[in-house]
Amino acid sequence: MSEQQNFDVIVIGAGPAGYHAAIRAAQLGLKTACIDAALGKDGKPALGGTCLRVGCVPSKALLDSSRQYYNLQHLFGEHGITTKDAKIDVGTMIGRKDKIVKQFTGGIAMLFKANKITPFYGFGQLQPGNVVTVKQHDGSTVELKATNVILAAGSDSIELPFAKFDGENIVDNVGALDFTETPKRLGVIGAGVIGLELGSVWKRLGAEVTVLEALPDFLAAADSEIAKVAAKEFKKQGLDIKLGAKVSNTEIKSKGKAKEVVVTYTDAEGEKTLTVDKLLVSVGRRAATKGLLADGTGVKLDARGMIEVDAHCHTGVNGVWAVGDCVRGPMLAHKGFEEGIAVAELIAGLPGHVNLDTIPWVIYTEPEIAWVGKTEQQLKAEGTPYKVGTFPFAAIARAVAMGEPAGLVKVIAHEETDLILGMHLVGVGVSELVHEGVLAMEFKGSADDLARICHAHPTLSEAIHDAAMAVSKRAIHKAN
Ligand code: FAD
Ligand code: NAD
Numbered sequence: 353m354s355e356q357q358n359f360d361v362i363v364i365g366a367g368p369a370g371y372h373a374a375i376r377a378a379q380l381g382l383k384t385a386c387i388d389a390a391l392g393k394d395g396k397p398a399l400g401g402t403c404l405r406v407g408c409v410p411s412k413a414l415l416d417s418s419r420q421y422y423n424l425q426h427l428f429g430e431h432g433i434t435t436k437d438a439k440i441d442v443g444t445m446i447g448r449k450d451k452i453v454k455q456f457t458g459g460i461a462m463l464f465k466a467n468k469i470t471p472f473y474g475f476g477q478l479q480p481g482n483v484v485t486v487k488q489h490d491g492s493t494v495e496l497k498a499t500n501v502i503l504a505a506g507s508d509s510i511e512l513p514f515a516k517f518d519g520e521n522i523v524d525n526v527g528a529l530d531f532t533e534t535p536k537r538l539g540v541i542g543a544g545v546i547g548l549e550l551g552s553v554w555k556r557l558g559a560e561v562t563v564l565e566a567l568p569d570f571l572a573a574a575d576s577e578i579a580k581v582a583a584k585e586f587k588k589q590g591l592d593i594k595l596g597a598k599v600s601n602t603e604i605k606s607k608g609k610a611k612e613v614v615v616t617y618t619d620a621e622g623e624k625t626l627t628v629d630k631l632l633v634s635v636g637r638r639a640a641t642k643g644l645l646a647d648g649t650g651v652k653l654d655a656r657g658m659i660e661v662d663a664h665c666h667t668g669v670n671g672v673w674a675v676g677d678c679v680r681g682p683m684l685a686h687k688g689f690e691e692g693i694a695v696a697e698l699i700a701g702l703p704g705h706v707n708l709d710t711i712p713w714v715i716y717t718e719p720e721i722a723w724v725g726k727t728e729q730q731l732k733a734e735g736t737p738y739k740v741g742t743f744p745f746a747a748i749a750r751a752v753a754m755g756e757p758a759g760l761v762k763v764i765a766h767e768e769t770d771l772i773l774g775m776h777l778v779g780v781g782v783s784e785l786v787h788e789g790v791l792a793m794e795f796k797g798s799a800d801d802l803a804r805i806c807h808a809h810p811t812l813s814e815a816i817h818d819a820a821m822a823v824s825k826r827a828i829h830k831a832n
Contacts, residue, residue: 353493357470359385361699362484362498364476364644366390367401369676369688370504371460376696377502378467385496386469387476387486392457393450393530397473397489399460401506402677403685406526409456411549413449414529415716418556422718427755440557442533449529472496478503480648482671500671500699503651503659504692505644507637507677515541515602515633521613522602525550528632535559539615539628543570543593545715546634548586552717555591562626564597564617573713575727575776577742577762582721582778585758589718596620602631639678654680664704665695673699687711710793714783719759722786725774725793728764737767741799741822743815745779747829750810756780761819763789765799770823772797781812788816799823 361377363370366388374386390405392398398405421440428434464471474488484496509524511517517524528550534557540547543565555561570593571579586593594617601616613631617624639658645651650669652660659674661667667674673695676688687706694704715721731738742762745751751759759779765772775789792802802820807813818827825832 353495356483356495356497357385359383359470359496359498361385361500361502361696362387362476362482362496363502363504364478364484365401365504365506365676365678366399366460366464366471367504367506367676367688368403368685369506369692370401370502371399371463372689372692373502373504373675373696374469374692375463375467376693377699378469380696380700380702382696382700384467384469385472385498386464387472387474387484387496389473389475391489392454397471398453398457399464399471400457403688404456404460405453406529408685410449410453410529411525411546411553412716413452414445414553415549417445417448418553419718422556430755440534442531442557446530446532475643477644477646478649478651478672479646480650485646498671500673502692502695503644503667503672503674503678504676504688505640505678507683508640509633510636510638512541512599512633512635514600515615515631517633518604521604521611521629522631522633524633528554528630531630535628535630537562537612537628537630539564539613539626539631541599541615541631541633542566542635543595544634544636547632548591548715548717550632550634551591552586552589555589561591562628563591563593564599564615564626565593565595566598568596570595571715571721574715574721574723575762575774576729578721578723578760578776578778581759582715582717582719585719585778586717594619637677637683641678644678664698665691665706666698681708682711682713684711684713707794710790712786712790714786716783719756719779720782721778722782723774723776724786724789725772726764727774727776728762731764731773736773738764738773739767739799739823740764741819741824741827743818743822743827743830745812745815747818748810748812748815750812750814751780753810754780761785761815763799763802763816763819763823765823770798770800772799772802775816777815779812779815785813785816788813 360382361384363374363386378384474486538559540563597619599617615626675691677683690706697704712724744760746757762776764774807817821827
């Protein structure tokens with residue numbers, strides 16, 4: 353092993369949480385190293401983590417390609433735009449996605465260079481005393497030491513014991529982002545975020561998609577009124593979502609030269625089978641902490657394998673921090689961004705904090721689903737008095753002009769103080785609109801504040817304005 357190298361900060365993992373931590377630490381004048389084990393499709397190191405390689409970015413590229421294709425067939429007609437024999441070349445679509453991934457993973461390498469961050473490509477392990485060993489891809493090992501180590505190892509897909517990934521017929525997000533052709537029949541286990549987004553991609557391209565969800569309620573994490581509207585729209589699109597469906601077995605069978613997967617599940621009517629060409633298993637993710645910690649580091653994992661941290665992402669071990677998907681809180685890239693920045697600033701002696709109560713959620717389906725803050729069912733359960741204002745996109749001129757009138761905005765405010773407690777949206781463009789709610793909540797805004805702020809006409813954001821006015825029963829464009 354070569355001589356030990358010293359840094360102010362070592363970051364293990366160059367995903368959204370890790371690369372933000374590394375860049376901010378370097379901006380603050382700290383000598384920083386960042387280690388990442390991942391390889392891209394070309395077998396070369398690729399920075400950016402799950403998000404850039406096999407998560408947020410590639411999924412949005414495919415969502416956009418498939419949306420264009422779907423709209424060409426289903427939406428353009430009403431504008432008088434017709435075309436004969438629209439076709440999609442899946443290879444070209446995947447190639448476009450790969451190009452975008454390469455652009456962004458390469459972008460992180462350039463940012464590291466510009467900020468003088470030393471990258472190490474290989475598997476990092478924390479040793480006692482803030483030492484980190486890196487087993488590099490060429491087989492050599494290097495030893496690093498730093499005053500502060502930030503663990504940003506991210507997460508991996510959960511595998512079901514009766515549906516093991518084979519990379520061919522039973523896949524996770526990695527496989528489902530790389531099908532070489534549209535499967536005739538796609539099964540999805542789990543109607544969560546990945547199941548809905550990637551299920552939508554392949555449905556729009558012509559696959560018959562059946563989603564098996566164990567829970568009796570659809571999108572239990574979302575506000576139930578929003579989930580209901582979304583479920584209705586997905587049904588119209590032909591996504592077959594079966595609730596209360598518990599999968600107990602899968603079997604890969606030969607069908608001529610090809611293979612198919614027979615999935616056994618039980619619902620309220622008893623045991624059933626579903627036969628598909630490809631099966632996507634998207635039942636959640638777990639912290640990627642396997643092998644990350646050598647014996648004796650003192651860093652603790654909780655029952656789910658997540659690294660235990662306090663409100664400031666400190667592990668309780670001197671100089672050891674953890675951020676992103678490998679710690680509590682929502683597994684979202686932007687939550688990791690904020691934690692990475694906050695920890696780097698805390699290390700540099702600045703104030704740093706992340707408010708987990710105002711992290712926005714977005715599901716990039718059509719219509720999009722987004723929210724910030726508490727749902728009506730959460731407020732009911734905790735006994736907080738609240739009032740609600742809703743407004744449908746069907747009464748918003750811009751949404752109707754765009755041919756996308758589905759959905760609504762719901763603003764929930766405290767019954768007495770009028771402070772905004774949550775904003776829930778389903779409809780066109782709500783991935784952007786939700787930030788008005790985030791901003792209002794961060795500034796401790798009330799529904800009345802939003803109602804008194806001028807919104808341009810005709811825009812989609814008028815739905816927020818009217819929903820805020822509806823909280824006090826003064827919406828102009830609907831009966832209160
Ligand atoms: P990761 O992105 O997982 O990065 C961790 C990195 O650390 C990886 O590169 C890994 O190889 C490396 N690593 C781990 N252990 C070691 C080790 N011991 N040594 C060296 N390197 C190591 N979130 C959103 O906010 N919006 C979205 O639209 C969105 N879409 C998604 C779509 C899909 C299909 C998936 C799977 C996820 C999506 N997510 C989305 C979630 C998002 O990708 C994660 O929340 C985010 O990537 C977490 O960032 P992270 O830095 O904590 O971890
Ligand atoms: P998820 O937690 O969103 O959904 C998993 C779903 O699977 C749940 O509805 C759960 O009830 C169901 N389930 C669990 N076990 C099951 C079983 N045995 N049979 C049938 N259903 C079962 O998980 P995901 O879709 O795998 O995504 C993982 C995480 O990645 C998300 O929670 C999110 O944090 C992140 N992500 C975010 C985005 C985004 O922000 N747009 C997109 C994709 C992924």
